Amino acid sequence: MTRIDARDLLCPLPVLRLRKALMEVAAGDQVILTATDPMSVVDVPHFCGQAGHVMVAQRDLSDGAYEFTVQRGHAAPPPEDI
Numbered sequence: 001m002t003r004i005d006a007r008d009l010l011c012p013l014p015v016l017r018l019r020k021a022l023m024e025v026a027a028g029d030q031v032i033l034t035a036t037d038p039m040s041v042v043d044v045p046h047f048c049g050q051a052g053h054v055m056v057a058q059r060d061l062s063d064g065a066y067e068f069t070v071q072r073g074h075a076a077p078p079p080e081d082i
Contacts (some may be wrong), residue, residue: 006035013060014040015047018070027074030056036065044068063081 002021006014023029033044041058045081048055052073059067 011039033068
């Protein structure tokens with residue numbers, strides 16, 4: 001399982017790191033993101049809904065961080081920018 005530590009990064013960096021990690025795993029695989037940015041509790045679920053990924057779990061950690069478990073969706077990845 002892929003883990004991303006995005007502590008101390010501000011919007012949009014946690015979601016961008018999550019997006020990159022999801023593009024590198026197979027459909028159905030899970031990625032765990034840890035972030036401290038309070039906006040990540042809004043941004044990550046919104047990103048998942050827009051990109052076709054599944055938010056499996058979200059929890060608050062004791063150190064003030066948030067942990068998101070995201071499963072890559074089955075849709076084809078978006079085309080690369082030219």
